[in-house]
Amino acid sequence: MTSPLLSVENITVSFDGFNALDGISLQLMPTSIRVLIGPNGAGKSTLLDAIIGHVRPSSGRVVFKGRDITHMEEYRIVRDGICRKFQAPGVLESLTVMDNLNLAARRRRECWRSFSRGVAGGTYEQAERVLKLIDLAGKRNLPAGQLSHGEKQWLEIGMVVASDAELLLLDEPAAGMSHGESEQTAALIRELSSQHSFLVIDHDMAFVDQLDAPVSVMHMGRMLKEGTLKEIRNDPQIAAIYLGRDKEASVA
Ligand SMILES: Nc1ncnc2c1ncn2[C@@H]1O[C@H](COP(=O)(O)OP(=O)(O)OP(=O)(O)O)[C@@H](O)[C@H]1O
Numbered sequence: 001m002t003s004p005l006l007s008v009e010n011i012t013v014s015f016d017g018f019n020a021l022d023g024i025s026l027q028l029m030p031t032s033i034r035v036l037i038g039p040n041g042a043g044k045s046t047l048l049d050a051i052i053g054h055v056r057p058s059s060g061r062v063v064f065k066g067r068d069i070t071h072m073e074e075y076r077i078v079r080d081g082i083c084r085k086f087q088a089p090g091v092l093e094s095l096t097v098m099d100n101l102n103l104a105a106r107r108r109r110e111c112w113r114s115f116s117r118g119v120a121g122g123t124y125e126q127a128e129r130v131l132k133l134i135d136l137a138g139k140r141n142l143p144a145g146q147l148s149h150g151e152k153q154w155l156e157i158g159m160v161v162a163s164d165a166e167l168l169l170l171d172e173p174a175a176g177m178s179h180g181e182s183e184q185t186a187a188l189i190r191e192l193s194s195q196h197s198f199l200v201i202d203h204d205m206a207f208v209d210q211l212d213a214p215v216s217v218m219h220m221g222r223m224l225k226e227g228t229l230k231e232i233r234n235d236p237q238i239a240a241i242y243l244g245r246d247k248e249a250s251v252a
């Protein structure tokens with residue numbers, strides 16, 4: 001039996017006595033996708049923060065590739081193969097698409113956000129492979145600043161892939177995208193999941209549906225339910241937690 005790539009074991013994260021995460025557990029197998037949904041404030045982003053070492057659990061463990069990383073420094077966790085992508089694209093706008101990828105490939109397993117030096121000597125083949133995957137080969141020489149919002153997001157996902165991260169944590173990757181762009185993003189994530197694992201937060205149920213992956217529902221720092229999107233949609237308890245909160249996503 002394959003062992004999990006990531007195992008979050010009963011973690012609690014407190015902010016001034018308030019438990020943003022309250023005994024959360026989650027397992028993710030290699031080359032798989034898991035979607036996290038839940039109302040605003042459920043603790044989804046905090047869970048990603050805890051996995052990558054940005055916040056520290058007061059109890060419980062995070063195990064990655066069989067190793068306890070709960071108290072490892074964030075940069076070491078990134079080097080070990082976990083990368084987090086935020087909602088806003090983090091590409092270097094004045095560099096070309098290809099240079100962004102080269103830079104990421106060269107600095108394998110280091111977070112490209114901290115890149116400050118030049119781009120010479122990139123791992124060209126790796127960048128070339130990713131360029132095709134993200135379907136931007138025709139725009140390789142354009143400055144990244146000239147890409148559409150969706151294309152920037154794909155480039156950034158491509159940069160994480162080029163850096164060889166095994167686990168990608170994506171916080172609302174389809175936010176602000178057109179319907180077509182979010183469809184393409186889901187297709188890209190599905191394609192990349194043959195070699196990488198993804199933990200994806202999103203409120204957009206059409207996007208979640210396209211990811212076609214198991215869904216975990218969080219609520220008030222706890223894991224409420226895990227299942228297919230269909231199971232989640234048909235669950236009265238889940239429907240109830242979204243009711244009366246008109247600013248949030250509906251699972252209907
Ligand atoms: N650094 C922090 N200090 C204090 N409280 C925090 C901090 N980060 C998060 N929280 C609180 O923890 C809870 C969970 O927040 P989190 O951002 O993880 O929710 P979320 O599920 O990602 O919500 P959203 O869907 O709005 O992004 C919220 O009540 C939030 O106010």
Ligand SMILES: [Mg+2]
Binds near residue numbers: 046
């Ligand atoms: Mg969040």
